[in-house]
Amino acid sequence: MATESQFAIEVKDLRKTFGKGDNKVEAVRGVSLQVRKGEIFGFLGPNGAGKTTSLRMMVGLLNPSAGDVIILGKDPKERQNQNFIKERIGIIPQEVSLYLELTVEENLWFIANAYRIPRDTAKETIDKLIRDMGLEEKRKALAKNLSGGMKRRLNLIMGLVHNPELVLCDEPTPGLDPQSRVVVWEYIQDLPKQGKTVILTTHFMEEADRLSDRVAIIDRGEVLVMDSPKALKKSIGEGDLVEFMLADTAEEHLEQIASALKKFNGGSSIQDVYVSSDRVIMRSKDVISNLSRILNHMEDHGAEVENMAIRNTTLEDVFIHLTGRALRN
Numbered sequence: 001m002a003t004e005s006q007f008a009i010e011v012k013d014l015r016k017t018f019g020k021g022d023n024k025v026e027a028v029r030g031v032s033l034q035v036r037k038g039e040i041f042g043f044l045g046p047n048g049a050g051k052t053t054s055l056r057m058m059v060g061l062l063n064p065s066a067g068d069v070i071i072l073g074k075d076p077k078e079r080q081n082q083n084f085i086k087e088r089i090g091i092i093p094q095e096v097s098l099y100l101e102l103t104v105e106e107n108l109w110f111i112a113n114a115y116r117i118p119r120d121t122a123k124e125t126i127d128k129l130i131r132d133m134g135l136e137e138k139r140k141a142l143a144k145n146l147s148g149g150m151k152r153r154l155n156l157i158m159g160l161v162h163n164p165e166l167v168l169c170d171e172p173t174p175g176l177d178p179q180s181r182v183v184v185w186e187y188i189q190d191l192p193k194q195g196k197t198v199i200l201t202t203h204f205m206e207e208a209d210r211l212s213d214r215v216a217i218i219d220r221g222e223v224l225v226m227d228s229p230k231a232l233k234k235s236i237g238e239g240d241l242v243e244f245m246l247a248d249t250a251e252e253h254l255e256q257i258a259s260a261l262k263k264f265n266g267g268s269s270i271q272d273v274y275v276s277s278d279r280v281i282m283r284s285k286d287v288i289s290n291l292s293r294i295l296n297h298m299e300d301h302g303a304e305v306e307n308m309a310i311r312n313t314t315l316e317d318v319f320i321h322l323t324g325r326a327l328r329n
């Protein structure tokens, strides 16, 4: 007898190559992962990392060049599974996709009708979704007349009208103001309480950190690491980070100060030093007790420290640690 899988999605050695010859792009280069039912799983990576391509292959919107996907226990390549899967997954695309000549509620009714949802259930769901996303005042407004952030919020709930058990959200919050972003975050965080599994992509480290039970950091088509945000942050070392903003931001100067810092105190109390865009970042266990000596040491090497900040590790630091690059570049 088949036991029900504990995984919402299982992906094995997924690959996608676009184009040929000089135009060849290896967008996804062997991604393997398992997403547990009821978890929020985040894909974090910079532009072009292969997040959308991976997501599209996972849900059967794009044929993989190689690899296997099992979604809710079924193979999406098999025709007889396609309706089963379609009814149970909600896809929220990165590019806002709305019927611009329809109103907010007509857009949602369009989906409800396409899925043949009974009228009463649909009405209840639609009212709740509109309320949850703060779109009541715009209920009767044409989608084309919504602001960018409102379009984004409507786009999000379009994927939820049919009450899917697995939600795939490709970049939930670009273009949202900070307040709307928090509304969306809280909304997504609540989805597992309704028994849903969520897979999301993002290039905001804060979003991945805050929402995800586990994060896969993806770069150039490959998953570099995968774990809980807490474990990922811990993996690069203990201690706090200190950012030094120097008067002279020339890269050569910053590198010179960074290498001087590495030699501070024989290198024992400083775990890591690197240059990130316009500043020098240092990881150290006992920052406070060493700080004045560290500053003197920097001054001796010609640094004029204009400002500094002590902060906790972020997933961006993890990304930099792994790739030597910032997420944004």
Ligand SMILES: Nc1ncnc2c1ncn2[C@@H]1O[C@H](COP(=O)(O)OP(=O)(O)OP(=O)(O)O)[C@@H](O)[C@H]1O
Residues within 6 Å of the ligand: 018, 019, 025, 026, 027, 045, 046, 047, 048, 049, 050, 051, 052, 053, 054, 094, 203
């Ligand atoms: N249909 C396509 N044809 C050719 N190349 C493509 C196609 N779709 C994606 N690519 C390329 O594959 C790579 C990965 O793109 P993808 O959209 O998956 O990245 P992403 O991680 O979602 O980035 P973003 O954060 O910008 O959304 C990029 O180099 C992109 O140009």
Ligand SMILES: [Mg+2]
Residues within 6 Å of the ligand: 051, 052, 053, 094, 170
């Ligand atoms: Mg994308």
